[in-house]
Amino acid sequence: MTTWGLIGASTIAAEHMIGAFRSNGGQVASVLSADAERAERYAEAHGITRGMTSLDEMLADPGLDAVYISTTNEKHFAQAMAAIAAGKHVLCEKPLATTIGDAVTMVQAAENAGVVFATNHHxxxxxxxxxxxxxxxxxxxxxxxxxxxxxxxxxxxxxxxxxxxxxxxxxxxxxxxxxxxxxxxxxxxxxxxxxxxxxxxxxxxxxxxxxxxxxxxxxxxxxxxxxxxxxxxxxxxxxxxxxxxxxxxxxxxxxxxxxxxxxxxxxxxxxxxxxxxxHGLYDHAVKLFETAVAGKGRPGADGVDGVKSLxxxxxxxxxxxxxxxxxxxxxxx
Known part of the structure; x- marks a missing residue:
């Protein structure tokens, strides 16, 4: 069972991804927002244990396996790089970054760290x-x-x-x-x-x-x-x-x-x-991601797919x- 952190208290997470994580047996432990009140409201509304404003605090959780990034596009690079450095698997919304150079760096960092890095091309x-x-x-x-x-x-x-x-x-x-x-x-x-x-x-x-x-x-x-x-x-x-x-x-x-x-x-x-x-397309995407985390396959759309679409x-x-x-x-x- 994968334990997830949501980087971004987003509409897509609320409407699609939280349900997809749970339908695949995962749990959502935390959600990050720049606004503390929004983080708390969002966590309460969606049955998430913790709402927080510190990315470092989220990534320091030893029980956290993976993060889902759905913030605005210019934030993806720094947030993904921090998660990769912390040894967390990453499912990132498209586009991976605002420049192709940053997207390539993200993919290479994940490969070097040995973590699964995927693009949420649904x-x-x-x-x-x-x-x-x-x-x-x-x-x-x-x-x-x-x-x-x-x-x-x-x-x-x-x-x-x-x-x-x-x-x-x-x-x-x-x-x-x-x-x-x-x-x-x-x-x-x-x-x-x-x-x-x-x-x-x-x-x-x-x-x-x-x-x-x-x-x-x-x-x-x-x-x-x-x-x-x-x-x-x-x-x-x-x-x-x-x-x-x-x-x-x-x-x-x-x-x-x-x-x-x-x-x-x-x-x-x-x-x-x-x-x-x-079948639910997001459920299918998360299922393949979970399989990759278990070392038994690859995500439906990996980081290279994200680089190429960008x-x-x-x-x-x-x-x-x-x-x-x-x-x-x-x-x-």
Missing amino acids: LRHAGSHIAIRDAVRAGRIGRVLSVRVHHAVMLPEHLRGWRLTSAEAGGGVIADIVVHDADTVRFHLGEDPVDVVAMSAESGLGQGVEDSCMSTWHMPSGVMVQTHESFTHQYAETGLQIFGTDGAIIARNVMTQRPVGEVEIVTGAGREPLPYAD AVAEAVAQAARTGQRTTVDYRGF
């Missing part, structure tokens, strides 16, 4: 995406030619704030959503984007940060990828389309935290539904700024 744990990946690998649509990802949504009221106003905290739709799409495409295709072109905009909610982005990626195999991310689309539905020489996979409403939409395979024989498991997002951001085709720099990974 979509690859969804039954829908596992079924899609398996269908692609089995050749059910032939050789893949192109991919379209539609991840334009309306950002919920309770998540607005730094995501829409603070570049320093890692705000903007590129840091928040492009990293998800990069990881999802990598998961399905088993390869990494080579270079990208992109445009971004403030289309209604962003205040000094982009709230919409479109980009095209070139893959080593020649596959072309189109993506659209936004915080401003009230009436859009998310989707993923993968087109091959012998068919296509059409998935609707599968890019959110509850990707329970419809998935179809279309071939010359017609359309047929692609069934998939309906590298794609950085390239998209640079391409949008410069108007130039930009090579993705994976820093040797």
Whole structure:
């Protein structure tokens, strides 16, 4: 049984992760917030033993096995490095850091310390995406030619704030959503984007940060990828389309935290539904993390996966700024 500390009294921890830790037999011993009153209220509301404001105090607990980091993006690096130095396993929200250099340092530090370090890329744990990946690998649509990802949504009221106003905290739709799409495409295709072109905009909610982005990626195999991310689309539905020489996979409403939409395979024989498991995607992610901690496997998305998704997002951001085709720099990974 893993004993967890929450670094960040966050919405995602409350809505998804605390339940996932407990459903896998873990317990949550402590929660950290910069605000002592918030830490205490949060701990009481969620049945957590201790609310605290000192990271050093949390990490000094010899009974603590792992931490889950869900603070604003600019805090991830220092908090993860402290946890790694204390010998704690780390599950970190995406993006791992605000720069690719910091993310690489985090991964290398965890490797040197011998602790499990994972990125909480949740979509690859969804039954829908596992079924899609398996269908692609089995050749059910032939050789893949192109991919379209539609991840334009309306950002919920309770998540607005730094995501829409603070570049320093890692705000903007590129840091928040492009990293998800990069990881999802990598998961399905088993390869990494080579270079990208992109445009971004403030289309209604962003205040000094982009709230919409479109980009095209070139893959080593020649596959072309189109993506659209936004915080401003009230009436859009998310989707993923993968087109091959012998068919296509059409998935609707599968890019959110509850990707329970419809998935179809279309071939010359017609359309047929692609069934998939309906397990909790965060439960699945934590299960694989726990298995890795036990030395019996690897996390669903490890630190290198986090580095690579951030590298794609950085390239998209640079391409949008410069108007130039930009090579993705994976820093040797």
